[in-house]
Amino acid sequence: MNDMLVRLVSLPDITNTEKVLKEKEQVIFRRPIAPEKSIVTQWVCKYFSSNWADEVDVAFSRIPISCFIAQRGQEIIGFSCYECTAKNFFGPTGIIEKERGKSIGKVLLIKALLALKELGYGYAIIGGVGPVEYYQKTVNAIVIDGSQVSVYQHMLKNNS
Known part of the structure; x- marks a missing residue:
């Protein structure tokens, strides 16, 4: 998997999307x-x-906590984190399957990228990307050449 680079000064505005999700889907x-x-x-x-x-767990050691959640009532339906494995890295992020396709992931992604921008970064890295096309379309991310070997290259695998 490759890493991707995102230009933080030109992120899409999610204000209306977040408002619609709150009103129509009761997602905060x-x-x-x-x-x-x-x-x-x-x-x-x-x-x-x-x-x-x-x-x-690492995100909770930061102040402010470097994680966002999407919730409906008392149920978590998605999350996004940043600066957990490496400085200036976005991820991990995930939305439960039944809630995908509603722009919840887009809002979580951009909230985390905006938090990186607030830290002073001009660009951010999305590490070990699976859905390349999603990030290209959503935030104009580009694949970083030669990034198949990244911070995850020596990661231990859980065999249980």
Whole structure:
């Protein structure tokens, strides 16, 4: 998998999308707070992977917490993180399957990228990308040549 580069000064405006999701889908977007750490990390482990849960755990060690969640009522339906594995890296991110295709992921992505912009970065890296076309279309990300070998190259695999 390749890494991608995103220009942070030209991100799409998500104000209206977020408003529509709140009104029509009752979805709110926010940073979780410290007492929610185990709830969020366990949810990520259940729906995605223990590796991603480990990265979320790191997000909770930051102030402000470097994670956003999408929730409907008391249910988490998606998350996005930044600066968990490496500085200036976006990810991991995930939306539960039944909620995909509603722009929830787009809002979570851009909220995290805006947080990186607020840290002073002009560009951000999306690490180990699966859906290249999605990031190209959503934030004009470009594949970084030669990035198949990245910060994840020596990562241990969980064989259980």
